[in-house]
Amino acid sequence: MVRVCEKITAKGNIQVLPGLELTHVDPVDIALLVSEARKLGAQIVIVHGETLTEPVEPGTNLAAIQSGADILAHPGLITEEEGRLAASQGVFLEITTRRGHSLCNGHVASVARKCSARLVLNNDAHAPGDFVGQQMAANIARGAGLAEEEITVMFNNSQKLIQRARA
Numbered sequence: 001m002v003r004v005c006e007k008i009t010a011k012g013n014i015q016v017l018p019g020l021e022l023t024h025v026d027p028v029d030i031a032l033l034v035s036e037a038r039k040l041g042a043q044i045v046i047v048h049g050e051t052l053t054e055p056v057e058p059g060t061n062l063a064a065i066q067s068g069a070d071i072l073a074h075p076g077l078i079t080e081e082e083g084r085l086a087a088s089q090g091v092f093l094e095i096t097t098r099r100g101h102s103l104c105n106g107h108v109a110s111v112a113r114k115c116s117a118r119l120v121l122n123n124d125a126h127a128p129g130d131f132v133g134q135q136m137a138a139n140i141a142r143g144a145g146l147a148e149e150e151i152t153v154m155f156n157n158s159q160k161l162i163q164r165a166r167a
């Protein structure tokens, strides 16, 4: 994946970072796998959180935050305690445009606001049609109850995350 990303990026049309999403991993193994992924060259490490629609082991959200992953994706009914920990650990919480996973966007936005956790918006794209574009992404964020300035901050967080990944 690292080599493929380098080759695509070298063509000059798009910059592609190697990364992965750990899904259906026993929570006790998450920290080790995050560390292994980074050693293998993953620049963005995501953990599939406790979404309502494709559930994983309880404890996954907490283990993901403690592991120092970059993004806890679709964390479902994340607790405020986990939100505070994500804030202090610098783990981004995801607002998602993906059908099903997006059911808890409003809750995630609310917890993030209360806990000063940082958000990013992801497409969770499995196919080209899943890329919704900037305008729809902003509307989905509005639907989650985010204010305009919070949406701007969230989009800027993605830029910061990319810079951190490349550093």
Ligand SMILES: [Zn+2]
Binding pocket: 021, 023, 048, 049, 073, 074
């Ligand atoms: Zn996922």
